[in-house]
Amino acid sequence: MKTICTLFFLLIAQLSVAQTAAADNRPSDAITFQPIPKGPDIYGFFEGRIPCEGIVPQLQLVTDKPCEKLKCRLELHRDPASSKPTTFKLRIVGAGEVKQQDGDSYRLLNMEGTWHTEKGMPGDAKAGLYVLEPATVNTKLYLWKGDDNVLFVLDNNKTFRTGNEYYSYTFNRIVPVPGK
Template identity: 35%
Template sequence: MKYLCIFLITGVWLVGAVSHAGSKPILTTPVTFVGSTPADNSIRFVLGIAPNDQIDFIKWALNLHTDKASANTFELTITFGESQPNTTGFKNGGRISSFAGTYTISKSSHKPVKGEVYQLVSPKLSGGISLVILNENLLHLLNPDFTLMAGNGGWDYTLNRKEPVASSSSLPVLTAAAALITEKTKEVVFAGRTPCQEIAKAYNLPKNEDCFKLKWKLTLKRDSITFMPSTYQLSSNIDRSRIIEGKWAIIKGVEGNPDVVLYQLDPDKPNQSFYFLAGDQNVLFFLNKKKQLLTGNNKFSFTLSKSAEQKTPDQ
């Protein structure tokens, strides 16, 4: 039986579970997560969408309940269809499907992605959907083999809490550090779209007040002999005439988590540095200058995915 998996991004119980050290469980209910994802075959299978249907992306609204009256239950509503050009919506409003059921919790200690797994079960879901608590505000979809799903240049596989809360959680370890540090690919390209205003504020970027999304392309290069990080190129539509170039570095360990892996652009210029949490070889998450995860909205998340032709096999 196949299971499609979703992982919440940082280390605090979110729904009806024992909280990690130094954090408190969130008692409000329901907790709603939203986002827009691609429509790859593994997701279509679980959600009952035909593989030959013309679908560009899927909008998600997931409610998780923790109160005593409806504990361990969920509702999921998806809207999907062909993208309406020059909008963030669908042609003819798209199609809607709804699911309801229950969830259980287990630990994923022996799976590629570490964390607490939430299994969503519903008669209308083919197999099931699973989630893990990694942060109060973020979820990320997984492949059936419990690896992070990589999106494309238009959409990614992160869901965002509709009403974010302040997080004191340490950054999560999503994969073995050695796989990221010893990677032997000379050049990799990540791309994606993010909200505009929040990241412009986090990194003091110039912006127009009507800017609501940014397109990003990040190229990371390694030395051809040692495979140590060497140079990078970063471009976005915030300044189409400018490509940022410089050095990049891998950071292992931050306060609260000695095993987490970050990528830092311009380590020699800390005032200009961008930071990313390395989810695995295929997925990066933008951080702010305080090295905290950023929460997106129902249209875009702060996630970059490796280009399709470069993705690690079976992921």
């Protein structure tokens, strides 16, 4: 019995090791039926399913009640010559205007604006942030760059938002692929 317990605890310890970058760590493919923008100005595409709480009032979103999650796709553009950030497009399913499709309905909002980078957040003066400034709402959306493939949605104080057991405030880099 002692041997079984020891093996069990060793297995648990091995599984609890933090995730590390791997050579095959690459963005996931994401099927889309929308046109896929291409060109040297595309910095990247990110996707996430985030909780409504906190983000709905900040971005002044219209949603159904109750609102559990928003499905988001973020498209970041930059100047091809200087690589400086320029514009963004944020597609939010679950907020915005009601759309009809195949006898069903859903909400959709396409938000656009500009973005830039800045440094610093509480506890980490060197943290790399992406700051989205929507054209239609007087707010800033702060994203902490965890690495090249992960962005964390911060609150207005540049601190981490806490998700729930189903959804987190995380955007993961994706590679859009056309659906058939």
